[in-house]
Amino acid sequence: MIDSVGRYEIRELIGEGAMAQVYKAYDPQIGRTLACKILKEERSLDEEYVTRFLREAKAAGSFVHPNIVTVYDVGRLGDRPYIIIELVDGTPLDEVLRDSAKLPTTQALSIGVQLAKALDYAHAQGVVHRDIKPSNILLLPDGHDIKIADFGIAHIDEPDATRHTQAGTVLGTPQYMSPEQVMGARVDGRSDLFSVGVILYQLFAGRRPFNADTMATLLYQITREEPPPLGDVAPDVPIGLQHIVGKLLSKQADRRFQSGSELANALERELRALTDLNEDTKRQGFIPISVRWTALLAGLVAVTMAVSIFFIQQKQSQTLIQFAVDSGASFAKFIAVESAIPVLSQDWVAIETFVAEASRRETLDYLVVLDHRGVIRGATDAAMIGQTYAEPVPAELHSDSGGVRTSFVELPDGSDAFDFRTPILFQNQEVGSIRLGLSRANVEDVERTTLVLLLALAVATIAAVAVVSFMLARLLARPINVARDGLEEVTLGNYDCRISQERKDELGALFTAFNKMVASLENARQREPAPSSSAPARDSTAGSRESQ
Numbered sequence: 001m002i003d004s005v006g007r008y009e010i011r012e013l014i015g016e017g018a019m020a021q022v023y024k025a026y027d028p029q030i031g032r033t034l035a036c037k038i039l040k041e042e043r044s045l046d047e048e049y050v051t052r053f054l055r056e057a058k059a060a061g062s063f064v065h066p067n068i069v070t071v072y073d074v075g076r077l078g079d080r081p082y083i084i085i086e087l088v089d090g091t092p093l094d095e096v097l098r099d100s101a102k103l104p105t106t107q108a109l110s111i112g113v114q115l116a117k118a119l120d121y122a123h124a125q126g127v128v129h130r131d132i133k134p135s136n137i138l139l140l141p142d143g144h145d146i147k148i149a150d151f152g153i154a155h156i157d158e159p160d161a162t163r164h165t166q167a168g169t170v171l172g173t174p175q176y177m178s179p180e181q182v183m184g185a186r187v188d189g190r191s192d193l194f195s196v197g198v199i200l201y202q203l204f205a206g207r208r209p210f211n212a213d214t215m216a217t218l219l220y221q222i223t224r225e226e227p228p229p230l231g232d233v234a235p236d237v238p239i240g241l242q243h244i245v246g247k248l249l250s251k252q253a254d255r256r257f258q259s260g261s262e263l264a265n266a267l268e269r270e271l272r273a274l275t276d277l278n279e280d281t282k283r284q285g286f287i288p289i290s291v292r293w294t295a296l297l298a299g300l301v302a303v304t305m306a307v308s309i310f311f312i313q314q315k316q317s318q319t320l321i322q323f324a325v326d327s328g329a330s331f332a333k334f335i336a337v338e339s340a341i342p343v344l345s346q347d348w349v350a351i352e353t354f355v356a357e358a359s360r361r362e363t364l365d366y367l368v369v370l371d372h373r374g375v376i377r378g379a380t381d382a383a384m385i386g387q388t389y390a391e392p393v394p395a396e397l398h399s400d401s402g403g404v405r406t407s408f409v410e411l412p413d414g415s416d417a418f419d420f421r422t423p424i425l426f427q428n429q430e431v432g433s434i435r436l437g438l439s440r441a442n443v444e445d446v447e448r449t450t451l452v453l454l455l456a457l458a459v460a461t462i463a464a465v466a467v468v469s470f471m472l473a474r475l476l477a478r479p480i481n482v483a484r485d486g487l488e489e490v491t492l493g494n495y496d497c498r499i500s501q502e503r504k505d506e507l508g509a510l511f512t513a514f515n516k517m518v519a520s521l522e523n524a525r526q527r528e529p530a531p532s533s534s535a536p537a538r539d540s541t542a543g544s545r546e547s548q
Contacts, residue, residue, distance in 0.1 A: 005036050005077050008084060019043055025084065034072065038082040050081050057083045059127050060151035067118035069138070069149045088147050090138030093199075097134060102206035105237065107143070109271045112200050113264050114146050119196070120260025123189035127151060130187060132195035133176040134202070174215065175208055179223045179251050190253040193263060197248025197256075204241065205233040209249060223251070240270045293473040298466040305458035309451070316450055320443045321398075324418060329404040332420040332436045339369055340424050343377070343432040351378035352385070365417045368435040369424075377432070389435065392419060409437070416440040479507045486514055495522035 002010045008025040014035070015022035020043070025036040044050055054074055061071040061083075073084035093111075096103075103111070115137070122129065129136075129151060138147045174182070178194035181187050201209045209227030212218035221227075227249060230242045244266050250256045257263040335358060342350040351369050355378040359367055368389055369378035376384045396408040398418075405421040417437045424432035486499055495518055499511040 002038070002077070005038065005082055005084075006073070006075050008034065008036055008073075010036060024087065027084075033087055035085050035087040036082055037085060038077060039080050041080060044080045050079075054081050057081075057151075059125065060122075063122065063125065063127075063151065065118055065121045067114045067145070067147055068122065068151060069147050071151065085149075086147075088138050088140070088149070090140045090147060093134035093137040093139055093146070096139050097202065102234075103203050105204065105241070106271065106274055108200065108203035109241070109267055109274065110144055111137070111139075111146055111203065112196065113267045113271060115148070115196050115199070116193075116260040116264035116267060118148050118260075119189065119192050120264065122151065123192070123260060128187060128189055129192050129195075130181065131176075132192050132199070134199060137199075174218055174222075175210055177222060178253070180253060182219050182222050188253070189260065190256050190258065193248055193256055193260065194250075194253075196263065197245050200241075200245050200248065201227070201230055204237045204245070205230060207233065238270065238274065240273070244270065291470075291473075294466050294470040297469040298462050301462050301465045302458070305461060309454045309458060312454060313447065313451055317443075317447055320446055324438065324440070324443050325398060325406050328418050328420050328436060328438045329402065329406060329422070331438075332404055332422045332434050333402075335367070335369075335436065336422050336424045336434045339378075339434065340426045340431065343369065343371060343424050344426050346371075348377045352382075354378065355380060365411060365415075365437040365439050366435070367437070370433045370435065372431050374433075392437075408440075411437070416444075476507075479503065479511070483507075483510060483514060486518075490518060490521070495525060 002023065004010055005023075005025065007029060008027055011024040011026055011033075013021060014024050020037045020039050023036045023038070025034045026032075027034055039050070039053060054076075057071060057074045060068075061074060063071065069088055070086040071083055072086070075082055075084075102108070115132070119129065119132070129148070131150060132148070136148060136150045138149055140146065176195045176198045178187065178191040181191050198209055210218060210221045210225075212221055230237055230245050231239065244263070248256055248263070257266070335354075338354060339351060342348075342354070355367050355369060358364070359380040364380070367378075367380050368376055368384065370389050371377050374388055376387050376389050379385055392409040392411070398406040398408055400406070403422055407419045407421075409417055409419045411417055417439050420434070420436040420438070422434050422436075423430040424434060482499055498515050498518065502508060503511065
């Protein structure tokens with residue numbers, strides 16, 4: 001048993017780990033009880049190891065942070081280095097988790113925020129912990145605040161550590177290592193943040209993300225396999241927290257939070273949201289004005305936009321179809337006019353040449369020129385020439401006017417087209433006919449594009465209305481809350497409260513009426529006669545008579 005270390009008196013052994021022994025110590029010069037952590041003898045044989053231990057412990061000694069165990073002194077006891085640290089009355093987080101598999105979400109979030117801020121502070125000083133795990137996190141008696149221990153010891157590299165772990169033993173620290181630390185690569189503060197992600201996963205889910213029976217399997221999981229999504233293991237965890245933990249557990253460091261402050265900000269946003277949600281829940285279904293107005297106005301705008309989009313889409317579709325029909329009918333008539341002389345003179349070579357030129361139009365699916373007997377004399381498909389034309393089926397008639405019969409048809413490949421039929425006339429005598437098919441693809445593309453743009457406009461409009469209405473409702477809720485707080489004070493008998501805000505609107509009139517009401521109540525109370533000393537006696541006598 002060690003009696004003293006430097007000027008410190010050793011009282012008792014209070015803990016022992018794989019690297020060091022921890023004693024309760026007493027500093028007689030300032031009358032303070034401390035903790036003394038002494039490196040074990042077998043760890044002290046490597047001088048380079050000891051030197052690094054002392055150097056990094058001294059670096060941690062400059063830390064002044066409420067969530068980091070303070071290092072007061074560093075020295076040597078013979079060949080064994082020691083550090084004098086703050087004696088914390090706290091419970092290691094791993095012991096807390098043994099009693100309760102997981103913590104309430106708000107408590108876990110609070111621990112995560114403190115971890116992130118403490119590590120951000122340490123990383124800014126150039127110190128990486130490298131062994132963030134529940135046993136190095138002390139939960140103070142208030143159940144809220146934490147302190148990180150083992151800066152200066154835990155982050156000493158141990159390249160042979162895995163070789164000393166025997167198969168079948170319970171795995172400790174390696175379960176919280178980052179992939180780069182497992183692979184022996186260079187680590188920075190983002191490695192500590194990965195460990196925080198493992199701890200948060202455990203706090204929310206009640207289990208660690210990486211579990212294996214052997215060291216090799218565990219290290220493979222950490223470096224190669226994705227853990228089960230937090231939402232699958234703990235579906236009650238808000239999706240924002242699921243995203244944060246998933247980002248922390250990214251295999252690549254550049255995909256994680258890049259600093260503790262980034263992580264702290266993200267966790268604090270979730271904590272505020274969760275706190276607000278809990279407050280609303282406590283109000284037994286109370287729905288704030290901001291929520292009501294936002295939902296009402298957003299819903300109203302959504303219905304209006306949906307009806308408008310429907311009618312706009314219908315009108316646009318009719319307009320586009322009519323435009324395509326008019327364009328196709330004009331094109332068919334033009335072809336009929338140009339084909340009249342060659343058909344009459346039976347110049348089929350000229351017809352074939354004309355059809356070939358006309359078929360260069362991209363939207364043209366087919367073009368067929370028939371003679372007066374219905375025999376194909378020119379066609380975009382040369383194999384059809386000389387055959388009797390077969391009408392495409394089924395056909396849906398659209399219009400029959402101006403000498404052009406227009407139908408909607410489905411082509412063999414399943415696509416839709418406009419089918420135009422018009423006679424070839426010479427001196428008002430029909431000498432043949434034209435069959436023209438124009439694709440509906442362009443019309444459908446325009447309809448889809450317009451629908452997408454209208455939906456995007458609707459979403460943007462609804463979002464803008466929702467944001468603006470929410471902000472306005474929050475602004476309105478503030479003076480209402482002021483009036484509510486004043487009324488609560490009055491119910492407690494405090495007639496001295498007044499609302500000092502001045503507004504030139506209905507709420508200002510409400511504040512003025514409130515102040516007048518409180519003043520009237522205060523004056524009424526002041527006018528009440530003080531109770532006489534004989535009143536209790538009369539009451540007592542009356543009570544006695546009634547009892548008799």
